[in-house]
Amino acid sequence: MKSKNKTIQVLLTHYREIATLGSISRVLDWDLNVNLPEKAAVERGEQSAYLTGLTADKWQSADFQRNLEKAAQLIQKLTHEEQAIVRNLAWSSNYYTKIPKELLIEHSKVCSEGFLGWRKAREQNDFAVFEPYLSRIVEISRMFAQHLGYEKDPYDALLNLYEQNMTVSQLDPIFNQIIGFLTPFLKNYSDRKSKTDYLAYVNNDKNYPIARQKNLVLFIIKKMGYDIRAGRMDESAHPFTLPLGRFDVRITNRYKPHDLRESIAIGMHEAGHALYEQGVDETYAYTPLDSGVSLGIHESQSRFWENQIGKSTAFLSFLTPVLQAYFPEALSDCTTEELFELFNHVEPSLIRTEADEVTYNLHIALRYELEKGIINGKIKVKDLPKKWNEGMKSLLGVEPKSDSEGILQDVHWSYGAIGYFPTYTLGNLYSAQFTNKMQKELDIINLSGNGDLGTILVWLRDNIHRYGSLYWPDELCQKITGEPLNPKYFIEYIKNKY
């Protein structure tokens, strides 16, 4: 992308170096998660930290900051795309210019150590081992909030790192509305009895050979439109999607030999993220407009494919003969109805990543409350396990027996990601709202039922993907659906489906 405006062009040229450094860092991160030999952990940390330092220098460059200010002054004279470029650069710069460099470096160090501390704590099943690390991370996060600035709640500053323009004032009523709906809904739902013995398909006696699961998932994600010539699917303990370049958007998956649901759900979820990245307008590559705009919008894309499509009766009816052909021993007699129940089994449980669509947001609601509390100082880090267990009991009616299946289950806080969790729920809500719009224009049921996912992808590309970071999440939601984020669509979706 070239700009006729000289200042913008200078900014774009400078940013291209930042983008290149970012892509190099992601090669290192991908390798860390997929391949790294045990003894190389410290070195890899140093390699990444070195790139972080170079990146910070680029953001903090006085020349660059001067040009950015200059561009901000002539904003009215710029095209829509150029305005978005300036806005995005200013937003990203904040992190590097408002927070002192020493604090950034300390944060990076504390988070590396925090991850190891968390891993050790999990092994020993003891939150006390992780507590000193988390305390330090929370302390630095609170300093971050002060440096970044906020209007009402310090947590807003952290939220904003992941979801532009999002605030506690907006989120509180959203979570209240969802909890208010889900809690009674869940109570009624659990009294319901199934007509089929669908859980027999995921008994320990069943065997879904991993090589075949992998081929099946590749079949599905290629149907979705994932371009494998510009990506790969590997294995990792914690699945993820990472763009190592504009034409190198990789996903990972994991496999359980006795349960095929996880690899399909993860595959479709991660491919949903990847399709967003693969679908951004190619002219935006290496500019501040490339890449999905926020974690919430990103999650709307992954959840859409994982849940709205992947767990729908229509798509499962398309998938039934395919699954029978892939796994004749285990599934030759299965029906679409059984598969629907299998993939949509609802049951309050302890682990977020294994939760169904109905209970999932309650897991997030708990984390959101605790995060707000430790950041605004109303909750002490040492009290987290107690608060966690109380919250699980009140929201989901289940209680962890140990720290590992409770407060220690998620990795996020250990690497400093506080303010991140709510974007999972935002993704679910955006996803339902976008789908509501989409079904006015497309016969989603018919398309999914025929396995014609390409037509669905075209809609997503036209309405969402191609824009990359041109619109911020609230603008994008307005543009697509004609109204701001509204949880009623998610509530309707759950009511209709279950």
Add this chain to the structure above:
Amino acid sequence: MKSKNKTIQVLLTHYREIATLGSISRVLDWDLNVNLPEKAAVERGEQSAYLTGLTADKWQSADFQRNLEKAAQLIQKLTHEEQAIVRNLAWSSNYYTKIPKELLIEHSKVCSEGFLGWRKAREQNDFAVFEPYLSRIVEISRMFAQHLGYEKDPYDALLNLYEQNMTVSQLDPIFNQIIGFLTPFLKNYSDRKSKTDYLAYVNNDKNYPIARQKNLVLFIIKKMGYDIRAGRMDESAHPFTLPLGRFDVRITNRYKPHDLRESIAIGMHEAGHALYEQGVDETYAYTPLDSGVSLGIHESQSRFWENQIGKSTAFLSFLTPVLQAYFPEALSDCTTEELFELFNHVEPSLIRTEADEVTYNLHIALRYELEKGIINGKIKVKDLPKKWNEGMKSLLGVEPKSDSEGILQDVHWSYGAIGYFPTYTLGNLYSAQFTNKMQKELDIINLSGNGDLGTILVWLRDNIHRYGSLYWPDELCQKITGEPLNPKYFIEYIKNKY
């Protein structure tokens, strides 16, 4: 490593950044060769070029060059290690300071394109497609030689990039001596008849399952002492060894289902390289003393394990029951004698990488002559295919029927590596000379026969590996064996073995 000398310490601190950039580049290279999606080739080239630029800047830094000059002036006051640090820095700097930056950048570009041109030429089996690329590469290489400087032959300047202090004046008599011995030896040898039908073990009917080959190779290289917790073994079309960090030395391998020889030979070869890197004194990490000193010495380590050990009767006797257990269908009746003949089958052939120990150096002799010719201008690039075929006929008695099995078979020239090939022969010679010394101190036959490779590794570590780049190849050879490089040890080795 810390130095009490302030100037040296400044140099070491600066070099650590260069080393970090180098390790990051190698992560990208490794990924390029093992994982890269098809469409990401151009981007990956840009990422690597960006790092090359940063690295060149670091070498060319005026401050750094000033300190390097300062250190050179006080060289007499430095410790042995510090002297070697200054010498190595000056040697590496040459490349970045004597060659103009624009030429370095053009070289990098021409070589990227050259690789693609070579690949296309191979597909079309037509040297003419590659010729314009190679002409440009040769032209730039000749300019490199002028900028780098040399005493007698411009080729010396290129040789020196891979093997310090090596010259045409030294190499010419070495190659003459080897050719003088091998040509008649080969003629007599081919009249000899085998007592067993050993080639039946690598018929197309045979099946050596790849997963089992992989496990077997892992078993062997762990016996050699390869630390898999500080490395990995993956697959790639062209096997290689690459240190992504001091504790991350990776190798790759490739597998033929009907022939188990290749994966074992490659595995031991690459692990030989990797053991050298894993064995360098840990205090040298991230200094100009880390890493093996030259390609010739490096190749001596890979060839030692691949040939001197891997293809010896003693080691094959250790391996016989192991192979029978891994491949009962194919090998249950095989004898050590048959395995020896199988692994040491000698036959003049067209492809260097498939050549046996006896004919291998004749392939190199041909490339050496041609390289000298195109660099000193006595051979024209367009005449290379003709010269190649004539050389093959005269040296090996076989003639390629097409460019792909002749002049286009090797990738090296396409990425600008001219002066590299002779180090393969140097490796064979060093290897024989070092082994001659080793066997005066160790009972190699007994150790290999018992699979006690660890004791052999200790000798290599003590005498070679730990020094990293402390001694230059000629010094190291003198130190280990008490004399300069002498091809007679290789000739004796071949005479004894065959």
